[in-house]
Amino acid sequence: GEDVEQSLFLSVREGDSSVINCTYTDSSSTYLYWYKQEPGAGLQLLTYIFSNMDMKQDQRLTVLLNKKDKHLSLRIADTQTGDSAIYFCAESEGRGSTLGRLYFGRGTQLTVWP
Amino acid sequence: DTGVSQDPRHKITKRGQNVTFRCDPISEHNRLYWYRQTLGQGPEFLTYFQNEAQLEKSRLLSDRFSAERPKGSFSTLEIQRTEQGDSAMYLCASSLREGPVNEQFFGPGTRLTVL
Numbered sequence: 001g002e003d004v005e006q007s008l009f010l011s012v013r014e015g016d017s018s019v020i021n022c023t024y025t026d027s028s029s030t031y032l033y034w035y036k037q038e039p040g041a042g043l044q045l046l047t048y049i050f051s052n053m054d055m056k057q058d059q060r061l062t063v064l065l066n067k068k069d070k071h072l073s074l075r076i077a078d079t080q081t082g083d084s085a086i087y088f089c090a091e092s093e094g095r096g097s098t099l100g101r102l103y104f105g106r107g108t109q110l111t112v113w114p
Numbered sequence: 115d116t117g118v119s120q121d122p123r124h125k126i127t128k129r130g131q132n133v134t135f136r137c138d139p140i141s142e143h144n145r146l147y148w149y150r151q152t153l154g155q156g157p158e159f160l161t162y163f164q165n166e167a168q169l170e171k172s173r174l175l176s177d178r179f180s181a182e183r184p185k186g187s188f189s190t191l192e193i194q195r196t197e198q199g200d201s202a203m204y205l206c207a208s209s210l211r212e213g214p215v216n217e218q219f220f221g222p223g224t225r226l227t228v229l
Contacts, residue, residue: 035220041222043220045217100170101170102157103159104156104157106154
């Protein structure tokens with residue numbers, strides 16, 4: 001659970017969809033997360049997906065998980081300028097009370113142009 | 115506002131000095147984590163506590179680093195004989211052990227600059 005890769009930058013126009021991709025190496029990961037970091041603010045959990053799921057939708061956010069390819073994506077529909085931030089993919093091993101440390105990717109800087 | 119607070123928010127120190135940071139987690143959370151984040155990188159795990167017990171330490175945590183959580187509430191992270199490579203954002207997070215998805219709530223961080 002120590003190798004999480006993300007593309008570093010993504011630029012989109014306001015109103016378009018954004019897709020942020022992530023790959024991970026640890027097949028024992030049970031939960032995968034997307035965190036958002038805005039300047040001067042702490043990391044905020046946006047959404048998560050359990051490893052036995054393929055997809056999770058939460059309002060404008062859709063998470064897709066391809067466990068075979070160890071690929072995770074976050075789609076933001078109708079992207080707004082307020083969505084501009086750094087998005088981190090993270091994974092956690094274990095289950096229930098054994099869940100512990102998170103392994104983060106380097107983050108994807110999303111810039112939304114008006 | 116996630117409820118996790120850290121103090122100070124910024125610390126500038128000279129190489130060789132000792133520094134101590136404090137984290138106050140969300141009150142009912144029994145787990146507390148420390149991470150370090152350098153520019154352009156994601157947070158890297160340092161250590162975590164369940165109540166007052168330190169359960170795991172990263173290889174990143176050299177012997178100059180020590181963390182405590184004496185009463186299972188707030189935690190301190192001390193760095194002795196600071197080096198320029200210690201310059202980073204130090205993040206604290208807390209969670210509920212019983213929580214099913216290990217949602218970790220992060221504080222705003224303490225930015226350390228070592229001159």
